Amino acid sequence: MLARCPECFDYQNPEDNKRIPVANFERHFSLYHNIEYKRLKKKYLCVEDSCIEARGARAGRSFLSEYHPSSYKKHLLKKHFNSSSTANNAENLMEVDDIETLNVVEIENQVTTGIDNAENLNSAEVDDQIPVENENEMNRIWNFDEEFDFIETLSTENQETMPSTILEWEVYYKKLILKFFNGCSGTEKYFKQLKELLNDAILPFKNTEVANAKSGLMKISCANIIKEGKNLVRNFDVTNPDEIILPSDDVDGDPIRRDKNLFYYLPLIESVPILMKKMNMPSVDKVKMILYADDIQANNALGSHRATGSFLHVAYKIFVPCNKEIMSATSEVTNIQTIGVVLSETTKLAKYDRLMNKIITDVENLRIRYKGNDVTFELFAIAGDHVFLQDLYHLPKSFNGLGGSCCRTCMIENRHFIEKNKCKEVNDPTVLRYNNFGGSMKYPFNQYSDPFHDLLEGILPDCIYSCCQKLSFFDDNWTIKSEISTVDWLEVERLIRIINRQDKKSQNILTVIRDGFFVRRISKDNLQRKDSFPLSGSEQLSLGRSLWKLFNSSEGLQLFSQADTVVFIKSRKLLGNILNICQMIMVKKEMSDSDIDLLEVEIDKFHSLYFDFMPNDSRCTLKLHSLLHYPLFGRMYRAFWLISCIRFESSNRRIKKLHGISCNKVNPSFTIIGKIGMNLLIEKSLKD
Numbered sequence: 001m002l003a004r005c006p007e008c009f010d011y012q013n014p015e016d017n018k019r020i021p022v023a024n025f026e027r028h029f030s031l032y033h034n035i036e037y038k039r040l041k042k043k044y045l046c047v048e049d050s051c052i053e054a055r056g057a058r059a060g061r062s063f064l065s066e067y068h069p070s071s072y073k074k075h076l077l078k079k080h081f082n083s084s085s086t087a088n089n090a091e092n093l094m095e096v097d098d099i100e101t102l103n104v105v106e107i108e109n110q111v112t113t114g115i116d117n118a119e120n121l122n123s124a125e126v127d128d129q130i131p132v133e134n135e136n137e138m139n140r141i142w143n144f145d146e147e148f149d150f151i152e153t154l155s156t157e158n159q160e161t162m163p164s165t166i167l168e169w170e171v172y173y174k175k176l177i178l179k180f181f182n183g184c185s186g187t188e189k190y191f192k193q194l195k196e197l198l199n200d201a202i203l204p205f206k207n208t209e210v211a212n213a214k215s216g217l218m219k220i221s222c223a224n225i226i227k228e229g230k231n232l233v234r235n236f237d238v239t240n241p242d243e244i245i246l247p248s249d250d251v252d253g254d255p256i257r258r259d260k261n262l263f264y265y266l267p268l269i270e271s272v273p274i275l276m277k278k279m280n281m282p283s284v285d286k287v288k289m290i291l292y293a294d295d296i297q298a299n300n301a302l303g304s305h306r307a308t309g310s311f312l313h314v315a316y317k318i319f320v321p322c323n324k325e326i327m328s329a330t331s332e333v334t335n336i337q338t339i340g341v342v343l344s345e346t347t348k349l350a351k352y353d354r355l356m357n358k359i360i361t362d363v364e365n366l367r368i369r370y371k372g373n374d375v376t377f378e379l380f381a382i383a384g385d386h387v388f389l390q391d392l393y394h395l396p397k398s399f400n401g402l403g404g405s406c407c408r409t410c411m412i413e414n415r416h417f418i419e420k421n422k423c424k425e426v427n428d429p430t431v432l433r434y435n436n437f438g439g440s441m442k443y444p445f446n447q448y449s450d451p452f453h454d455l456l457e458g459i460l461p462d463c464i465y466s467c468c469q470k471l472s473f474f475d476d477n478w479t480i481k482s483e484i485s486t487v488d489w490l491e492v493e494r495l496i497r498i499i500n501r502q503d504k505k506s507q508n509i510l511t512v513i514r515d516g517f518f519v520r521r522i523s524k525d526n527l528q529r530k531d532s533f534p535l536s537g538s539e540q541l542s543l544g545r546s547l548w549k550l551f552n553s554s555e556g557l558q559l560f561s562q563a564d565t566v567v568f569i570k571s572r573k574l575l576g577n578i579l580n581i582c583q584m585i586m587v588k589k590e591m592s593d594s595d596i597d598l599l600e601v602e603i604d605k606f607h608s609l610y611f612d613f614m615p616n617d618s619r620c621t622l623k624l625h626s627l628l629h630y631p632l633f634g635r636m637y638r639a640f641w642l643i644s645c646i647r648f649e650s651s652n653r654r655i656k657k658l659h660g661i662s663c664n665k666v667n668p669s670f671t672i673i674g675k676i677g678m679n680l681l682i683e684k685s686l687k688d
Helices: 022-032 034-040 049-056 069-080 086-093 135-142 166-183 188-202 208-218 222-231 255-259 268-278 324-330 344-350 353-365 386-392 414-419 451-473 489-502 517-521 537-551 554-559 565-586 593-613 622-627 630-637 646-660 668-687
Strands: 002-004 019-021 234-236 263-265 286-297 310-319 337-343 367-370 373-383
Touching (some): 019 022, 166 208, 166 668, 263 668, 310 344, 310 668, 337 344, 337 646, 353 373, 451 537, 489 537, 565 593
Parallel strands (some): 286 373
């Protein structure tokens, strides 16, 4: 179905106007007419032949109506393309991508990574077009049979597997209820209401065949299951015996209110066997575990000032080295298990020493009988962001190059970071920290930094913003140019959306990079502080990939022709190099020694480019310095994606959701872990 665009329509030559697919109507407006539409809030008369003729004959009031773009599309479908054929409609409505492709020019060769299964960022090729399914395939998808064949659930071949006795029906309904409960929001009332719903559904049946089913359902005790789940919860006082924490609202000494400062957790002996079965782990003697902790704000924006919504969330994941299937399943969000939560205000006063000592001791002493073997556990890494890890190792949170010794891996002082820009200089054994830090943690767990926070939420966003800022306002020496270059950022945004749509390995940012995105956010007045575009880590990566591909295209050369040539070339080199490093670190494979050596070369090269291009105030950050230690981390962990916090961060949403549906604001930690305990029983019931 092709229709005319009312904004593009030329009334003088109506037959020469280009038609666009109706399915692409709103997208056409957003790409080509978004500015005019937003500024003028225009409505449009229909420009199809039948409506034009009707207006000329003054016939029908509906032909005089004006429409917004979304309403215009509905009018087209209702008045001009109304068809009774489902298959034809589906075929006609199939979205067609009429967006032009970019002609890419290879400008300069980059260093390849040499890692298998990683996309070569040095190639600036862009897909010619988005593949569209052929007509036969679309007809196969959209054509349905009018009659459906229903399979009788109690057929002869399935009768042996169906429950018959009261006990079998009880187990069947319990698994059915628990399976539903595992996917719902998690409160106890849903559990009870679902049982009542099933009871009311089978109550009208009077035949003897369902008598056992009714009896089995009635035997399920919701109260006992809820109680059993909450009985799994244990607590632990994270403060020293000599410390007394008295919250501001606990003036009456109520012991229930004092209990809210405890760390509520599920014992590893209960959760680990269930997780191993869930991951279908093979018979092994030793399993490695990665711990994670992070402060999360579970309240909404209006309630974020309340201390009852800020928690320290402690979780873990397990894996077996050299087992690709298990290592791949390790980072799935559903395979990340919560240990416990505690109010953040408690840990801020008591630090993390007693808490982490307790958890690490439990891991080291954990013994599980699994598939005929006695399985032991080894702590592989302790993951978290810089704020948590600095407190964990009792080091100052000096992130901007103005303090003393703050790096967890080496003894180099923060103020001297700018003097060290080679990996070998900071990884020399004579400058490593080893056990020279406070707290109860031990070497070598201090040799860690999270790639997600360092790269996707730190270095890469800084590079992207500085490239755009420098191209707009500054020369190579960060001096404001006498004549500000006129970069057509609207056209840049349009081409970025095209490239992003064609890049199948990037997250979709079409709804983020709208018209005016760069103009509203790029400023020449913020050189004294770091700035970046307000995007998530994966969105920053997608924007960086699209921008780098644009820099290497013929359209990019034309768009940035008015910018400083030296700045443009350095921007392309800097962005390509940091994307190359991100690709090498995030590839899902264990790195060999040659891969790590190549990574070290790339990091040294990037540091030289970074110090030459970026403003002075961003050259001494802890995240940038930590990048120099990545070859050391690579030889220790071998797989950066295993120790990344990006999946752990996603698991925090579950804690926020459970807190949001809870009515217990006195002791929220116990309520959250109680709900997780019930879900643990659910998974155990479904696996048994």
